Amino acid sequence: MRKPESGRSPRRAHTARRRLLAGGTAIAAALAVGLGPTAAQADTAQLPVLVTVDNVRAHMENLETIAEYNGGNRASGTAGYDVSAMYVIDQLKRAGYKPKKHTFEFDxxxxxxxxxxxxxxxxxxxxxxxxxxxxxxxxxxGEATAAGVAVNTDSGESGCSADDFADFPEGAIAVIKRGGCTFAAKTQNAADAGAVGAIIYNNQKGLFAGTVSELSDIPVVGASDAVGAELLAAGEELELHLKVDAEVVTESSYNVIAETKGGxxxxxxxxxxxxxxxxDGPGVNDNGSGTAxxxxxAKQLAKLGKPRNKVRFAFWGTEEQGLIGSTKYVEGLNAKQLDDIAxxxxxxxxxxxxxxxxxxDGRGELAGSLTPxxxxxxxQKTFEDYFESKNQVSEPTEFSGRSDYSAFxxxxxxxxxxxxxxxxxKTEKQVEYYGGTAGADFDPYYHxxxxxxxxxxxxxxxxxSDAxxxxxxxxxxxTLPVNGVAPRTLQAPVQAGMQFDRQGDHWLR
Structure with missing residues (x-):
């Protein structure tokens, strides 16, 4: 699952720059826990040296081989996923970890x-x-042939209120414009009003991939803005045929979890x-690269002895079906277990x-990010400063809800x-930063x-991988800069009732 690569401004590297924490007491405390100037940290850090690109590549090659011999993919619920998990578990055990499968059921x-x-x-x-x-x-x-009835489509919140359906004829198919609330809310309002189906057309150009997250009461499809315009142009004579052949079944899957002995x-x-x-494929970049x-x-960290803080490594299952593995994991934690995560x-x-x-985008500066x-x-600053210390440009990317950070x-x-x-x-300016081809996707082979x-x-x-x-x-x-008392006051509080606009690759609203 991916996130849009949009940035406000890149971070340029300046080797002469050295940032110190404000105040002599803060500097002394930082040095005491190994938080000296960033460039010095980057130069003396051991893991970036131990984690070599050759070793990461070997894991990626092995994951591709597993996919090749198991149906061409490593999707959850397949042999390719199971053997990939066996590989990760074996590698972790060899490094001294005690990995466990965290199993879960899902719809x-x-x-x-x-x-x-x-x-x-x-x-x-x-x-x-x-x-x-x-x-x-x-x-x-479900399947229905019925009158198509527009639902307050002049509003930016079409279908978001029961009042929008006050005169809706029971047994019709609702034609609703995207915007203002979730697709689930629009669809439920239509069902409550007696609709036998719903069509939610885009309020922007083109088609979109949407989800209602849980099994709906009536069939619902998303349509392009052009389709919406055609349906509205037909007026009161509009009659539609809608058919969806789908169901929800209960399945099980699992994550692989391992943590350091100390910390x-x-x-x-x-x-x-x-x-x-x-x-559709072996997923060597998505996400064999992150996995590797x-x-x-994890393997190299085990060579450095016991860390001060426990590090827990998670290899999530069923991400490609809607971030299910990470979400189920977080949902299964009690209040103390959640509070223990730094x-x-x-x-x-x-x-x-x-x-x-x-x-x-940990600062929440981009338009598509919720306040983190x-x-x-x-x-965010830790990564930016690391890249800067290496004379490498970096840019922020949205916290849009398209990957496993969402539930956390x-x-x-x-x-x-x-x-x-x-x-x-990729833009021309980004070619100056990273090389490559302007006008082409960052990953043309995605999915x-x-x-x-x-x-x-x-x-x-x-x-x-070094970063x-x-x-x-x-x-x-x-973790002083992240959850120390003074640094936390610099960041805006989390939004009440935070909900992302996306769940993996699918829009929620």
Whole structure:
């Protein structure tokens, strides 16, 4: 699952710059816990040296081989995922860890055949699946031919209130404009008003991928703005045929969790990457690269002795179906266990072929980010300062809800991490920063069969795995900048009732 690579301003490297903590007492305290000037830390850190690109590459090659011999992918619920988990578990055991499977059940949405959306009156027309419309995930199955009735479509909050359906005729199909609230709320309001189906058309150009998160009461599809305009133009004579062939079944999956033997149990650093791929390919970048970087970091950290803070490594399952593994894990923690987590670091794709150095927006400066939990800004600065010490440019990327940090942030846990770019387009200016090709996606092979070892940028893997290793080593020693009392006052408080606009690759609203 990926995040948009948008940045306000890059961080340029200046080797002469040395930032000290304000106040002599703060400096002395920082040095006492190993938090001296950033460049010195980067030069003396051991993990970035131990975590070599060759070793990370070996893990990625092994994951690709596993996919090759197990149906071509490593998707959750497949042999490819199971063998990938066995590999991770074996590697962790060899390094002295005691990895465990964290199992969970979840509602898995299955679509058995393509949906149908047609105008039957006044002028018959069949719309094209995946060009004009697509099923909202977790739509219930069903079929209906009925009048299509627009629901307050002049409003930016079409369908968000029961009042919008005051005159809605029971047994009709609701035509609703996107915006103002979640798709789940719009669909439930339509069902409560007696609708037999719902079509939510885009309030922006083009088609979108949406979800209602839990099984809906009526069939619901998302449509492009052009489809919406056609439906509204038909007026009161509009009649529609809608069919969705889908259901929800209960399935089980698991994460792999391992933690250091030593370290404070009440100040845990959680480091995560999703282990599963999509069904369409081996997922060597998405997310074999993040998995490999985290795995090798875990192996090398074990050689450094007991850390001051416990480090917990998590390899998430079922991420590609909606961040399910990480969400189930966080939901299963009690209040004390949540409070014991100092921070979460997420690594989802670090080897994109047309890469960038993207750091999650812990300051909440980008338009697509929610205000992150206190302490997230310090994590962002840790990565930025590391890249700066290496004369490498970095840019912020949105906290948009598209990866496994989501559940941690929603529980007020400071979060951060790295990303090498996905389905956004590289600019000319970004070519100056990273090289590569302007006008092309950062990862043209994202979610395709060509997400293979041949299409990995090894400079990206080298640079981002070094930064990954550095952050783990630093926070294993001290989390003072993240959850110390004084630094936390510099960050805006978490939003009440935080909810991301996205769940993985699907829009919630």
């Amino acid at each position: 898995s949405w299955k679509q058995h055949s393509d949906p149908v959306l047609s105008v039957t009156k006044p002028e018959p027309k069949d719309f094209v699946h995946e060009d004009d419309f697509s099923t909202m995930t977790y739509s219930t199955g 404070r149990k009440d100040n845990v650093v959680v480091v995560g990457a999703h282990l599963d791929s999509v069904e 970087g985290v795995l090798e970091t 921070l979460y670091l997420n690594f989802d794709m670090i080897g994109s072929s047309n890469y960038g150095r993207f750091v999650y 939990p206190s302490g997230s800004a310090a994590i 942030m929603e529980n007020d846990i400071p979060s951060g991490g790295l990303f090498s770019g996905g389905d956004s387009v 395709t069969p060509n997400d293979t070892i041949e299409n990995i940028n090894w400079n990206s893997v080298d640079e981002l 990954l290793a550095y952050s783990v080593e630093r926070f294993s020693k001290s």
